[in-house]
């Protein structure tokens with residue numbers, strides 16, 4: 001497998017996603033702090049915080065940052081993509097591998113904006129990258145070959161699992177499912193904690209029980225071939241407590257709500273994609 005030990009990475013954007021990827025890579029010692037450069041738009045405090053926490057190089061000198069990287073990892077909000085690409089464009093070289101984690105923004109759009117046929121990999125990770133547990137989907141752009149894809153795969157496999165998509169359009173679904181996914185689980189955890197509060201359980205006890213319950217259920221799913229419906233059945237005694245609880249979820253059509261939630265997030269990704277179409281520019 002490709003080794004990233006001598007690979008230099010430049011992060012364009014120093015927000016939640018850059019930090020999740022960066023901290024995951026450093027924790028696993030996949031890269032060394034001095035091989036990382038990171039920049040943002042204007043938040044000096046944030047750059048200082050990143051520098052103090054991870055001991056990586058931080059700079060607002062775009063030329064210096066962009067020239068440094070064998071890999072350029074773009075992690076700005078989709079609305080900021082044009083400005084960010086315009087700023088880095090003069091210093092980007094064809095030999096660099098460009099990885100974008102932006103929701104909605106296609107490789108064709110980035111190629112068009114960069115005005116350069118450089119290899120681009122579009123990735124959709126999630127914030128669990130920070131603890132090595134991201135679920136990341138990857139799709140190569142037109143000018144990326146197998147070795148570029150392997151390099152991106154190595155990077156993201158070091159901070160979780162990866163799937164390769166054949167069709168870039170499928171990344172919208174993945175964004176709704178696993179890119180945004182951690183937020184749904186946190187929402188669910190919030191509800192469990194709120195219920196515990198109503199039922200008089202102390203906050204710290206509730207937190208501990210909720211975490212272990214989610215962790216245990218996820219681990220069960222990964223350690224058996226049984227589908228979630230079967231695992232659920234094993235928890236549900238006839239006439240028992242789970243059945244009573246699930247009946248309430250069904251009364252509120254909770255499964256439909258979750259299905260619609262994921263579809264809506266995927267639709268939003270598609271909608272963002274239309275805003276960033278090479279045809280429209």
Ligand SMILES: NC(=O)C1=CN([C@@H]2O[C@H](COP(=O)(O)OP(=O)(O)OC[C@H]3O[C@@H](n4cnc5c(N)ncnc54)[C@H](OP(=O)(O)O)[C@@H]3O)[C@@H](O)[C@H]2O)C=CC1
Nearest residue numbers: 013014015016017040041042043075076078080084102103
């Ligand atoms: N958060 C998540 O769970 C996930 C996010 N993503 C994608 O990752 C991308 C980043 O999201 P996230 O990290 O949450 O966003 P944040 O708002 O946390 O961070 C955005 C960063 O981009 C910087 N930035 C903005 N404009 C420029 C510019 N012109 N040049 C350089 N840096 C710039 C900001 O700097 P400053 O603060 O100085 O303005 C900030 O550091 C998004 O496109 C999102 O779709 C993908 C998967 C999961």
Ligand SMILES: O=C(O)[C@@H]1CCC=N1
Nearest residue numbers: 102103175179180181
């Ligand atoms: O909410 C968002 O738009 C980003 C993309 C996936 C997760 N967060």
